[in-house]
Amino acid sequence: MSSKVIKNGTIVTADLTYKSDVKIENGIITEIGPDLSGDETLDATGCYVMPGGIDPHVHLEMPFMGTYSSDDFESGTRAALAGGTTMVVDFCLPNPDQSLLEALQRWDNKSTRANCDYSFHMAITWWGEQVFNEMETVVREKGINTFKHFMAYKGALMVQDDEMYASFQRCAELGAMPLVHAENGDVVADLSARLLAEGNNGPEAHAYSRPPQVEGEATNRAIMIADMAGVPLYVVHTSCEQSHEAIRRARQNGMRVYGEPLIQHLTLDESEYFDKDWDHAARRVMSPPFRNKQHQDSLWAGLQSGSLQVVATDHCAFTTDQKRFGVGDFTKIPNGTGGLEDRMPMLWTYGVATGRLTMNEFVAVTSTNIAKILNCYPQKGAILVGADADIVVWDPEKEKTISAKSQQSAIDYNVFEGKKVKGLPRFTLSRGKVSVTDGKMTNEEGWGKFVKREPYGAVNKALSTWKEISAPRKIERTGIPASGV
Amino acid sequence: MSSKVIKNGTIVTADLTYKSDVKIENGIITEIGPDLSGDETLDATGCYVMPGGIDPHVHLEMPFMGTYSSDDFESGTRAALAGGTTMVVDFCLPNPDQSLLEALQRWDNKSTRANCDYSFHMAITWWGEQVFNEMETVVREKGINTFKHFMAYKGALMVQDDEMYASFQRCAELGAMPLVHAENGDVVADLSARLLAEGNNGPEAHAYSRPPQVEGEATNRAIMIADMAGVPLYVVHTSCEQSHEAIRRARQNGMRVYGEPLIQHLTLDESEYFDKDWDHAARRVMSPPFRNKQHQDSLWAGLQSGSLQVVATDHCAFTTDQKRFGVGDFTKIPNGTGGLEDRMPMLWTYGVATGRLTMNEFVAVTSTNIAKILNCYPQKGAILVGADADIVVWDPEKEKTISAKSQQSAIDYNVFEGKKVKGLPRFTLSRGKVSVTDGKMTNEEGWGKFVKREPYGAVNKALSTWKEISAPRKIERTGIPASGV
Amino acid sequence: MSSKVIKNGTIVTADLTYKSDVKIENGIITEIGPDLSGDETLDATGCYVMPGGIDPHVHLEMPFMGTYSSDDFESGTRAALAGGTTMVVDFCLPNPDQSLLEALQRWDNKSTRANCDYSFHMAITWWGEQVFNEMETVVREKGINTFKHFMAYKGALMVQDDEMYASFQRCAELGAMPLVHAENGDVVADLSARLLAEGNNGPEAHAYSRPPQVEGEATNRAIMIADMAGVPLYVVHTSCEQSHEAIRRARQNGMRVYGEPLIQHLTLDESEYFDKDWDHAARRVMSPPFRNKQHQDSLWAGLQSGSLQVVATDHCAFTTDQKRFGVGDFTKIPNGTGGLEDRMPMLWTYGVATGRLTMNEFVAVTSTNIAKILNCYPQKGAILVGADADIVVWDPEKEKTISAKSQQSAIDYNVFEGKKVKGLPRFTLSRGKVSVTDGKMTNEEGWGKFVKREPYGAVNKALSTWKEISAPRKIERTGIPASGV
Amino acid sequence: MSSKVIKNGTIVTADLTYKSDVKIENGIITEIGPDLSGDETLDATGCYVMPGGIDPHVHLEMPFMGTYSSDDFESGTRAALAGGTTMVVDFCLPNPDQSLLEALQRWDNKSTRANCDYSFHMAITWWGEQVFNEMETVVREKGINTFKHFMAYKGALMVQDDEMYASFQRCAELGAMPLVHAENGDVVADLSARLLAEGNNGPEAHAYSRPPQVEGEATNRAIMIADMAGVPLYVVHTSCEQSHEAIRRARQNGMRVYGEPLIQHLTLDESEYFDKDWDHAARRVMSPPFRNKQHQDSLWAGLQSGSLQVVATDHCAFTTDQKRFGVGDFTKIPNGTGGLEDRMPMLWTYGVATGRLTMNEFVAVTSTNIAKILNCYPQKGAILVGADADIVVWDPEKEKTISAKSQQSAIDYNVFEGKKVKGLPRFTLSRGKVSVTDGKMTNEEGWGKFVKREPYGAVNKALSTWKEISAPRKIERTGIPASGV
Numbered sequence A, B, C, D: 001m002s003s004k005v006i007k008n009g010t011i012v013t014a015d016l017t018y019k020s021d022v023k024i025e026n027g028i029i030t031e032i033g034p035d036l037s038g039d040e041t042l043d044a045t046g047c048y049v050m051p052g053g054i055d056p057h058v059h060l061e062m063p064f065m066g067t068y069s070s071d072d073f074e075s076g077t078r079a080a081l082a083g084g085t086t087m088v089v090d091f092c093l094p095n096p097d098q099s100l101l102e103a104l105q106r107w108d109n110k111s112t113r114a115n116c117d118y119s120f121h122m123a124i125t126w127w128g129e130q131v132f133n134e135m136e137t138v139v140r141e142k143g144i145n146t147f148k149h150f151m152a153y154k155g156a157l158m159v160q161d162d163e164m165y166a167s168f169q170r171c172a173e174l175g176a177m178p179l180v181h182a183e184n185g186d187v188v189a190d191l192s193a194r195l196l197a198e199g200n201n202g203p204e205a206h207a208y209s210r211p212p213q214v215e216g217e218a219t220n221r222a223i224m225i226a227d228m229a230g231v232p233l234y235v236v237h238t239s240c241e242q243s244h245e246a247i248r249r250a251r252q253n254g255m256r257v258y259g260e261p262l263i264q265h266l267t268l269d270e271s272e273y274f275d276k277d278w279d280h281a282a283r284r285v286m287s288p289p290f291r292n293k294q295h296q297d298s299l300w301a302g303l304q305s306g307s308l309q310v311v312a313t314d315h316c317a318f319t320t321d322q323k324r325f326g327v328g329d330f331t332k333i334p335n336g337t338g339g340l341e342d343r344m345p346m347l348w349t350y351g352v353a354t355g356r357l358t359m360n361e362f363v364a365v366t367s368t369n370i371a372k373i374l375n376c377y378p379q380k381g382a383i384l385v386g387a388d389a390d391i392v393v394w395d396p397e398k399e400k401t402i403s404a405k406s407q408q409s410a411i412d413y414n415v416f417e418g419k420k421v422k423g424l425p426r427f428t429l430s431r432g433k434v435s436v437t438d439g440k441m442t443n444e445e446g447w448g449k450f451v452k453r454e455p456y457g458a459v460n461k462a463l464s465t466w467k468e469i470s471a472p473r474k475i476e477r478t479g480i481p482a483s484g485v
């Protein structure tokens, strides 16, 4: 691959803003400085040169009742690139009693057509000696240091507290980090049944069946279990004040807990479910559901103050046809929606342009923070010499109106339909490859590679030290019982 | 029974302090006013005439490995009277799969020798249609409106979240109130096993195995489930800031949640478990365990501000011999200790004499509040015409040093051994019967009667109304899905 | 006065609900029981017999730029009675450098025409040795145990922190309680000036100039100062979450702090100020201004959980003409509005009928709690033998639509105009005198008497004890400095 | 200056840990990479190569009653270098009515002998048009973008709320940031007088006179005022939970507020004041005083969670002789103590070695965060090409016992006397000059230069945007008052 230089731009990272050119060779940033030259020049005049976005929460080609969610690794990563995202992390979901390694094989197979780099989280969907043992292989050999736990989806993916505790302890030993989908599955199941029984079968009942309280409770519970296990915790799709409060309270006590709001929860609210159009509402069905404005304010404040660290999408692109499985029974509406293509422009428009976030904070929450948390920084999430050239050249003046008609994603609608965004990629580079140029796709199918991630990140190690130092000590006694002898 | 008059005292209730005489006929207060006379006169000069204490949390003659806790209804209620407590509430504990009604029969049998009035909470130790059905009988026919749920004691009394949710909903329907022992049983079980495995087998490990975090988590979870079920909640033995915080947070959102610190947690701390004498430590083993001073401060502040409402004992008098079942394995130390006789003098000495509580607040937290919560006010907990003459004539100048040697309780030690208290009963009256006179017992075995309690208290009804008004509403749509038609 | 009996009603107090008749002689309740008879019978069939309301926060005939607020002690107390309120507490406001006693004389003069009983708070509007000394006379001879401090109205009523601290300490010594109007006057003054300078001169700018933040800050400051002075604190017109949060946080630490939401803040919101009709908006100008729905939720939850204790009105009835002083300059709109007549029906309709509050809580927050706080319980706020017969016979089925046209208040509008209320007095009795019968006024001008209130309430005393016990202790050293000698 | 290479070390920055050499030319980092060579080599084998520490809070040669604090810019910066700190920020303190520029001239004069780089905060000690005007010069011409405000020291440095608000608004306009010393000066003054009057005249009374409550209150007040002014806020020497709580609560609402714990408050507690040796206690007199362990836990958790960002010293080195001005009257003990030399080793030992902080967090809180906040990043606080070569080569195995005998500081004692630290500089470089080599000083008097800092940092700009977008809007009305026309 020939050398490239991004010229005349302003580099914006999580902690710096400065004018400089960037030189790229063999997919790696090899020089940062003024007046660079190379075989090819990308003009970044008027633009910000930022680390490409990382979306740590996507489900591509996710199995669902014999079919799959519509965006696979090809279209999904294409959509990602179109929006300035250059790495995605998908969830490997073993079936009940299935080997983790076998499941991983399936995910490896699916990901071969990816247009940008990707990594995997491993889900712990059941528990047993095999899982316990394979976790070590997954961490040491497969380059995966994160394990997802579902506290909801009773009868399917959900794990019990004792299983979760066992798994969290295993994570602690292996230097890995647990993730949780935090909703109280028992309560959700019962609420759902009651709502259905009362004739509340529309998509709005999906929201009613998963109120903020059940998310807050589960978040709080997972945090306690992580604390007991002595391991950091990452809470996916933090959607509400209750969950955020639990995270804040934990952090306030020095615990190592992270929260991930989705761009959907930051910008859309529950009124979407009250739409008279069933399809409109059903297309927005995801878990947790959208919340009201007060919850949105809480999430934005979390990004501002650092109590929430990452903005993701939970992209899981079920089509309208798939959604209609749930006509007459909201519990059958597949959970998931899109966002991968729109996360960065939406966050820029609603976050940076309004003054809620600085540009540096934008980079932090879309890329750098998660790279650090997942322990793949500075390979990813950085504009540094030696880092992968996953770069977005961001044009703050470029505008568009979001529409399903013009999107890369395979899904037949867009939850942000009609939203005007200002701030879009001029170029998106995946390991040096220019994959997007002013809205035109020049991506390459299969270009994306798996990103291995090492265990025992700095926070894991520090926490282990502290837990050892502060562990309870046995009282030494002579004569047992002393008073009786 | 001849008429009695308590003369020359100052009546102190939850909201009044005034000089007046009290006349009693047939076990009932029939007149309150100046210059009363009757067949018999009790001189209350220099004393406060207060509603007798109510201890809503005792376990008398509790089954344990083929034996029983040492205080039965006779000695237990005698101890209660000696300390100014005139009513106790015990927990009926059905065995796995046992009929609630059958268990209740057993408890009825045990209680025949009681020296003062008593009532029962029914425990939900398993779940099924029979339990669901019998709950109605328990409430409507048996005069019990409170149901206890254990979130700990895995493999024994513990119930799962879905069972608890089902039971809470049933309580809501029946106008009853759920109670919870709030500790995360899964985590406690695992922590215990780990500690034992590491050789941490002394009584201090009992405390290590049940840190405040697991109590806080469970409290938070129970609150959420009660909120979803639309029912008030009573958290027994709230021992720590974490649990108290969860209660405060709920109340701050308008939820109807109550917390019950124990006199032990208010006045004793975790250092007791670090005693070099195994017996000393083991005698203090109860769940939750004693906490540090910061937690104590939190509990006192809760009583002052009203976020905690009731002071109880969880009296469950295991002897030193019984405690020694757990030599070499702390998990086998029976959980429980005494306090029934000392609750009122200890709280007066550490609470009223220090200025933390007013005398009226003392009455509120030892008697009146729980009478209201349990819906037996003003039969109990009041100095009012028509109320049962359960009265303590409190001498604020009377002193003693607490000692197992001089106590009524059958237990062979006292966790408050050596504490000096100032403020003790001059007389304790149970439905008009003078059962204690200046430390001399004149109680009558079998005098005590069961106190029936009606469902649908005012708070239950108000909460039901609110939940109905604020319930989610179905969106009416024509054409399903609308956009597809 | 002949004897009266209220028959066939259900007595509802702060802690009891029971069927009973009530007998009244010479303005005092002399008997409570079944089947009572007297010279006159008031039929309470289908009604609740409750303690008459107490409004602890009114300004009658308040001086303003050479005129007075329109409701004087005659029309104001008449309006009070019409709505079921039987006692009001007004604020005696000395001019700068005026003797407290002289000011009190003026207030005594104004109050001679009162139709129901009343008391006074004394305002500390300036500081000096004379004030310090007269406070003792006010407390010991004049029967006033509460002192109001304005943290806003810079250049007029506002006191500085050091003055407030000195006054709070003086309250502590005298067994009195400080009250605060909590808004940061410096910031309000500057914000007002800035808004005006920017052309923001309409009534909505009044709200902009006093955001919740300035109220929260001042509340927090007053609490700290009261804590340092060792005295309880009562925060008048708590209108927002920020102020409520400060109160909750203090109480959570065991401090003795009370908060008083107004019925206006509980039921009306800031959108009133955005009305296109200047008069509509200006008529609602009061300080603090109305807030948004989230603040309302906070206040209701405070009443439910007990972190807020009292519902008042801050009734200060400026007419439309008086309001128009502020055309073109919102800072000249006189602050104040009505509510005295509507407080009880509004709170019943929006609180009890919705299930937010029980009937007992309704009585507590409209009457009993404040009677206890002001130390005039059970003379007021109680249905007890010996209590003043200040009683409202409440018909829960009686309805009306609030309108200025049909009100007793002299003001020419009503901020609740058009609101439908259900729950109104059938009879209102002031010390036994039937002053309202089914909407017909039978009050007697001048009937009302001043209610003396004693210092050293139970909470004051307990707090003083605690502060003494926990006071810092001098370290005894020999040789000063020890190391140097 | 010849080129230098730091070889064989591990670079540790706020977000990276990696092995690399560092090349320095002309005081600037010119290359980072493997296998670098230069004229001079510094061996960093086994060491961490970190940005030199920045202490943003020192008072060197501070005027006090005709004398000065003992460490001047020479000895103070020498002490700094010895401990790995390469930049200090002092406070320019104008006298009452003195020109800011004139005062700055004095500070410029004092700083000529500095051994490392430094910058200034300007204090606003009085208010007037001259101050308002000169602030602009200070920001635009003098390179100072931070203004300190004292809320304590009544009668001396203290400013009133309205002055503070005016100054904060001025900061907002100028793109500067206000700092506050947050204690309620009125209450402190009165408490001090009362304590003295009661004979409480020892150094422990200093602590009694400034309880956490007065710090919490002032912090809360400053935050509100900053919010109203639309400007970020930096709270110096945050010492307690109350102040930290106020900061957390603000941040939780999205406000831009920073807190600075001191190394003393993190590691020493109030028991120091109870020492029987007057000198021991007096030497530790500073404001705020040391707090108890619970407050320490709060501060550590703040560093872990990011609610507190910076560790400083408030180094102000009064000698024992100077301290003794206060024998018999604690209010005369000069406030201040040392720490500049020990901050980094103490924080490493108590923070990193215990697992409370990662190494990266250590760099963040000792250097990088404050460089960003003060807007001099990445000139300072970074190991990046182009950054100043302010570097500490940190040997994690090097140990010592802190003692006044062996320190660089001119002060005759050390508050950390006897503490063992592990983790010390092998080399400290100030703009490339090796100033410390394994404990040997090779600094150069006068080497230090003033660091100019630009206004309008990213956070200031974002906040201004948000405040403008969310500013209140005037309601347009026709006919005023509308209803009257």
Ligand SMILES: [Zn+2]
Pocket: A181, A236, A237, A287, A288
């Ligand atoms: Zn999920």
Ligand SMILES: [Zn+2]
Pocket: A057, A058, A059, A314
């Ligand atoms: Zn997902």
Ligand SMILES: [Zn+2]
Pocket: B181, B236, B237, B287, B288
């Ligand atoms: Zn229990």
Ligand SMILES: [Zn+2]
Pocket: B057, B059, B314
């Ligand atoms: Zn129990």
Ligand SMILES: [Zn+2]
Pocket: C181, C236, C237, C287, C288
């Ligand atoms: Zn006011």
Ligand SMILES: [Zn+2]
Pocket: C057, C058, C059, C314
């Ligand atoms: Zn007022």
Ligand SMILES: [Zn+2]
Pocket: D181, D236, D237, D287, D288
């Ligand atoms: Zn300071």
Ligand SMILES: [Zn+2]
Pocket: D057, D058, D059, D314
């Ligand atoms: Zn300082």
